[in-house]
Amino acid sequence: MLGRLNHVAIAVRDLGAASDLYRGTLGAQVSEPAALEEHGVTVVFVTLPNTKIELLEPLGGDSPIARFLERNPDGGIHHVCYEVDDILVARDHLVKSGARVLGSGEPKIGAHGKPVLFLHPKDFNGTLIELEQV
Ligand SMILES: CC[C@@H](C(=O)O)C(=O)SCCNC(=O)CCNC(=O)[C@H](O)C(C)(C)COP(=O)(O)OP(=O)(O)OC[C@H]1O[C@@H](n2cnc3c(N)ncnc32)[C@H](O)[C@@H]1OP(=O)(O)O
Numbered sequence: 001m002l003g004r005l006n007h008v009a010i011a012v013r014d015l016g017a018a019s020d021l022y023r024g025t026l027g028a029q030v031s032e033p034a035a036l037e038e039h040g041v042t043v044v045f046v047t048l049p050n051t052k053i054e055l056l057e058p059l060g061g062d063s064p065i066a067r068f069l070e071r072n073p074d075g076g077i078h079h080v081c082y083e084v085d086d087i088l089v090a091r092d093h094l095v096k097s098g099a100r101v102l103g104s105g106e107p108k109i110g111a112h113g114k115p116v117l118f119l120h121p122k123d124f125n126g127t128l129i130e131l132e133q134v
């Protein structure tokens with residue numbers, strides 16, 4: 001069911017400082033910030049030869065990454081995103097297997113304009129998983 005690793009997301013307190021670190025110190029290609037109100041985050045993508053890094057900063061009063069940053073004040077790896085061919089087939093298979101799909105259970109449109117879903121970290125070895133249909 002799983003395809004390629006689409007991105008690894010890192011939650012940060014200061015997106016400008018994190019972008020400077022990746023662009024300047026690490027010499028990576030870094031996108032401009034995009035505010036995604038529906039997701040409660042502002043995002044920057046770092047393009048690597050084999051995958052992407054998604055830098056996330058909280059946006060608005062009800063960001064899903066706010067509590068994570070309270071628990072991890074220096075920031076940290078927040079989720080991994082795997083590609084799937086058919087997100088509804090994947091979701092139905094996972095629900096049948098007993099995994100919890102977060103939110104309404106219906107895909108939202110993610111940062112790349114494609115449908116995404118999130119799976120509860122307690123069901124996957126303490127790792128929040130995002131699925132993206134490609
Ligand atoms: C840019 C758009 C999009 C894209 O296209 O790429 C994105 O990636 S948006 C990214 C942000 N969106 C989301 O993360 C949506 C899904 N997330 C959530 O719904 C919540 O973050 C969450 C996973 C339900 C956690 O919410 P929180 O308020 O922190 O809940 P709890 O405090 O109740 O936590 C429960 C339990 O889970 C542990 N936890 C929480 N977050 C993570 C994490 N990222 N990785 C691993 N574990 C996590 C938390 O520590 C709690 O554990 P216990 O204390 O042991 O109970």
Ligand SMILES: [Co+2]
Pocket residue numbers: 007009054079081130
């Ligand atoms: Co993501």
